[in-house]
Amino acid sequence: MSKLFSPFTINDVTFSNRIVVSPMGQYSGDGNGNATDWHMMHLGNFAVSGAGLVILEASAVERRGCVSPFDLGIWRDENAVAIDRVLSFCRKQGESKWGIQLAHAGRKGAVTPAWLGQIPLTEEQGQWVMRSASAIPYPGRETPEAMTRSDMDDVTAAFRQAAVRARDIGIDVAEVHNAHGYLLHSFLTPFANQRDDAYGGTLENRMRFPLEVFAAVRDVWPADRVLGVRLSVTDWADGGWSVDDSIVFAGRLKELGCDYITASSGGSTPDQQIPIGPGYQIPLAEAIRQAVDIPTMGVGLITEPLQAEELIANDRVDLVALGRGFLFNPRWPWHAAFALGGQIAIAHPYERSHPAMRSGDFLKPRQS
Numbered sequence: 001m002s003k004l005f006s007p008f009t010i011n012d013v014t015f016s017n018r019i020v021v022s023p024m025g026q027y028s029g030d031g032n033g034n035a036t037d038w039h040m041m042h043l044g045n046f047a048v049s050g051a052g053l054v055i056l057e058a059s060a061v062e063r064r065g066c067v068s069p070f071d072l073g074i075w076r077d078e079n080a081v082a083i084d085r086v087l088s089f090c091r092k093q094g095e096s097k098w099g100i101q102l103a104h105a106g107r108k109g110a111v112t113p114a115w116l117g118q119i120p121l122t123e124e125q126g127q128w129v130m131r132s133a134s135a136i137p138y139p140g141r142e143t144p145e146a147m148t149r150s151d152m153d154d155v156t157a158a159f160r161q162a163a164v165r166a167r168d169i170g171i172d173v174a175e176v177h178n179a180h181g182y183l184l185h186s187f188l189t190p191f192a193n194q195r196d197d198a199y200g201g202t203l204e205n206r207m208r209f210p211l212e213v214f215a216a217v218r219d220v221w222p223a224d225r226v227l228g229v230r231l232s233v234t235d236w237a238d239g240g241w242s243v244d245d246s247i248v249f250a251g252r253l254k255e256l257g258c259d260y261i262t263a264s265s266g267g268s269t270p271d272q273q274i275p276i277g278p279g280y281q282i283p284l285a286e287a288i289r290q291a292v293d294i295p296t297m298g299v300g301l302i303t304e305p306l307q308a309e310e311l312i313a314n315d316r317v318d319l320v321a322l323g324r325g326f327l328f329n330p331r332w333p334w335h336a337a338f339a340l341g342g343q344i345a346i347a348h349p350y351e352r353s354h355p356a357m358r359s360g361d362f363l364k365p366r367q368s
C-alpha cells in the first residue's frame with residue numbers, strides 16, 4: 001500500500017492523499033487583484049490532477065502587499081468573488097481540498113513579473129512605496145518605508161480581513177506566507193530588520209509582529225479547518241535567520257494554534273548559499289517536525305514518485321508539495337499512482353487515458 005496515497009486529516013479536513021500543489025504566483029490577475037481566465041485554466045488543471053490539496057498562489061492582503069501589479073489579491077471583496085468563481089468550478093471536478101496563501105510582499109514588491117525580470121516599477125507602471133520592517137532595500141530594489149505601529153495595525157487588520165474573505169468563500173486551508181524575504185520574514189531576519197523598538201533586536205522582538213499577525217488570522221479562521229504557515233527555515237547566510245530560530249518560532253506558532261508548517265527557505269539576501277539538489281529542503285522540514293512535533297510539509301525539488309513515497313513512508317514529512325513539477329506535468333499524481341499502485345479519482349471524460357483502459361475493455365458496458 002502506497003503511503004503517499006494514504007489520507008491525512010487535520011482538524012475536520014481530510015486530504016485524500018499527501019500530494020500538494022505548492023502555491024505559485026502567476027502574475028496573471030487583471031491588475032486589480034482579481035483572478036482571470038488564466039486562473040480558471042491553471043487551477044482547473046490541478047482540479048483534475050488528483051492532488052490532495054491545491055494551494056492558491058501568494059494572494060496580497062493589501063494593494064501595497066503585491067509583488068507585481070498583476071498579483072492575485074484578496075484585499076477587497078471583489079477579489080474574493082473572482083476567486084470564488086474559479087473555485088466553484090474547480091471543486092466540482094475532483095476531490096482536492098483548496099487552500100490559499102495570505103501574503104504581503106513587503107520590501108520585495110513593486111516589481112515587474114518574473115518573466116520581465118522583476119525590475120522596479122516606474123511611476124508610469126504604477127510603482128508604490130513599499131512597507132518593511134526597516135528602511136533597508138533588498139539589493140537592487142527601491143528603499144521601503146519602515147513601518148510605524150499604526151502601519152502594523154493596518155497590515156494586521158488586512159491579514160485578518162483577508163482571512164475572513166477566504167473563510168467566507170469556503171476555502172479549506174489558509175497558509176500565512178512567512179517566507180522568501182517578504183514582509184513577515186523581513187521582521188524575522190536581521191538582514192532586513194534593524195529596528196530599535198519592541199519589534200527589532202532580540203529574537204523575541206523580531207518574532208513579535210509575525211506572531212501578532214498569525215494570532216489575528218487564527219482569531220477568525222475556523223477551528224475545524226486548517227491554518228498553516230510557510231517559513232523560510234533558514235536564510236542560508238551567516239548572520240541571518242537560522243534553523244534554530246525557526247524551531248523557536250514554529251514552537252510559538254504551534255502554541256498559538258498553527259496546524260502545520262511548510263519548510264521552505266531563503267529569499268532574504270542575494271548572498272544566500274543554497275545547496276540545491278533533490279529534496280534539498282527536506283532536512284529543514286525534518287528539523288522542525290522532530291523538534292516541534294507539528295505536521296510538516298516538505299517542498300523543493302521533489303520530482304519522482306518513489307522519492308515522494310520514501311518521504312512519507314519513512315515519516316520524514318507529513319505532506320509533499322510540488323511546484324515546478326506540477327507546472328511541467330499537471331497530472332503528476334496520476335503517474336505517481338500508476339507507478340506506486342495508488343488510487344486516484346480520474347474525471348469521467350478522461351478515464352480512457354488510463355493505461356489499464358487501453359485494451360478495449362472500456363467498450364464493455366459499465367456497471368454504474
Ligand SMILES: Cc1cc2nc3c(=O)[nH]c(=O)nc-3n(C[C@H](O)[C@H](O)[C@H](O)COP(=O)(O)O)c2cc1C
Nearest residue numbers: 022023024025057058299300301302322323324325
Ligand atoms: C512560478 C513559481 C511561482 C511561485 N510562487 C510562489 C508563491 O506564490 N508562494 C510561495 O510560497 N512560493 C512560491 N513559489 C515557490 C514554490 O511554491 C516552491 O516552494 C518552489 O518552487 C520549490 O518547489 P519545486 O522545486 O517543487 O518547484 C513559486 C515557484 C514558482 C516556480
